[in-house]
Amino acid sequence: MTTSRLPGFHEHDREGRRKRLVDEAGVDPETLEALDRAPEDAVLEEMSENVLGRLTLPIGVATNVVVDGDDVLVPMATEESSVVAAASHAAKTARPHGGFQAEGGRPEMVAQVHLVDVDVDEAQATVEDHADELVAGLRDPEGSMEKRGGGPRELSTHRHDLPEGDSALSVHLVADVRDAMGANYVNELAERLAPRLEDLTGGRALLRILSNLARRRVVRVEATFDREELGGRDVVEDIVTANRIARADTCRAATHNKGVMNGITAVMLATGNDTRAQEAGAHAWAAREGRYQALTRYEVTEEGHLHGRLEVPVQAGVVGGATSSLPSAQAALELMGEPSGPELARIAASVGMAQNVAALRALVAEGIQEGHMRLHAANLARQAGVGSDQIDDVAERMVEADDVSASAARRFAEDLEG
Numbered sequence: 001m002t003t004s005r006l007p008g009f010h011e012h013d014r015e016g017r018r019k020r021l022v023d024e025a026g027v028d029p030e031t032l033e034a035l036d037r038a039p040e041d042a043v044l045e046e047m048s049e050n051v052l053g054r055l056t057l058p059i060g061v062a063t064n065v066v067v068d069g070d071d072v073l074v075p076m077a078t079e080e081s082s083v084v085a086a087a088s089h090a091a092k093t094a095r096p097h098g099g100f101q102a103e104g105g106r107p108e109m110v111a112q113v114h115l116v117d118v119d120v121d122e123a124q125a126t127v128e129d130h131a132d133e134l135v136a137g138l139r140d141p142e143g144s145m146e147k148r149g150g151g152p153r154e155l156s157t158h159r160h161d162l163p164e165g166d167s168a169l170s171v172h173l174v175a176d177v178r179d180a181m182g183a184n185y186v187n188e189l190a191e192r193l194a195p196r197l198e199d200l201t202g203g204r205a206l207l208r209i210l211s212n213l214a215r216r217r218v219v220r221v222e223a224t225f226d227r228e229e230l231g232g233r234d235v236v237e238d239i240v241t242a243n244r245i246a247r248a249d250t251c252r253a254a255t256h257n258k259g260v261m262n263g264i265t266a267v268m269l270a271t272g273n274d275t276r277a278q279e280a281g282a283h284a285w286a287a288r289e290g291r292y293q294a295l296t297r298y299e300v301t302e303e304g305h306l307h308g309r310l311e312v313p314v315q316a317g318v319v320g321g322a323t324s325s326l327p328s329a330q331a332a333l334e335l336m337g338e339p340s341g342p343e344l345a346r347i348a349a350s351v352g353m354a355q356n357v358a359a360l361r362a363l364v365a366e367g368i369q370e371g372h373m374r375l376h377a378a379n380l381a382r383q384a385g386v387g388s389d390q391i392d393d394v395a396e397r398m399v400e401a402d403d404v405s406a407s408a409a410r411r412f413a414e415d416l417e418g
């Protein structure tokens, strides 16, 4: 990857965009072909049941993204307009300050076994005494996960007093899942662990399943967004105030975090990852202190720029499941330069932060609807065949006339020509 900085990229038609990616960013044309390739029917039949059709969503590419010093073109699948443009724009405002710095995303998943019908205190002591032996009993050095350096790591116990009076013992098994999302692997470990726990404690293993609150996979992102590019010091200060509101007001925090997830989920979807797992984990993390809060924090730097921090668990994999079977998901990873699982997690979280900054900037400045309308008008103008040098003019006239439609795009384009 030479650069993700492609000025004017959005002004081209699809062929023009592909050409620039090949010529300027060194993307393989085969990757771009595969990004648009539908899966075979057999693949769809394997993925789900009673299959009758397939869902098609646009995959766009976020430009301008730099993560840990590397330019990366980020594929995003979403049904919502403005999301890709917004992420690209906010990423551009972070570029003068080095882009996004991200760390974490260790690929460790937790499997839980819940023991019931048991003396919880006694069971807890017994399981703790046998923790090393229980973990060792799950080892499978010939299995593909351990050959790749992953495998079961450690075990802990947690007592839970249940609402109607009795208690359950939750046994947590941590496993390194390497480049996988890891759900199948840790669920299998939980099922293998359960009978051993039952034998040891005399209890009944009621639930044997992973936890989507993937605390171990938390990614921390930081970035500084340029004051001038955001629209000046007032805008920066208003973004910080908007963030303080989201930290105090749960109703607002949910919407604020939805903006973050507009970025993360779109990257997860484009790469065939489990978006529901991701959403569940992120929102549970947002409520980890007992009150649901904003996932991001912003402050004004001494020079008046916007400095942001985001902490969010990301359950991203680059092997297995739909990621391996969908040609477009494979191509999405190729476009990003074949990241590892943790690298993909850090890229997705960075795009989440970009998305959040873009939404907050629009909200405190012109409001979200105007940006949406302008983008929609520009898309219609492009579809109506308006040349790239006239798109902004035509879009402007459509918005001013409060007529954002295909016929208005054609009419204003003819006016300009005439």
Ligand code: MEV
Pocket: 080, 255, 256, 257, 258, 259, 260, 262, 359, 360, 363, 368
């Ligand atoms: C819309 O998809 C996302 C926003 O509502 C996020 C936010 O309000 O911060 C604009």
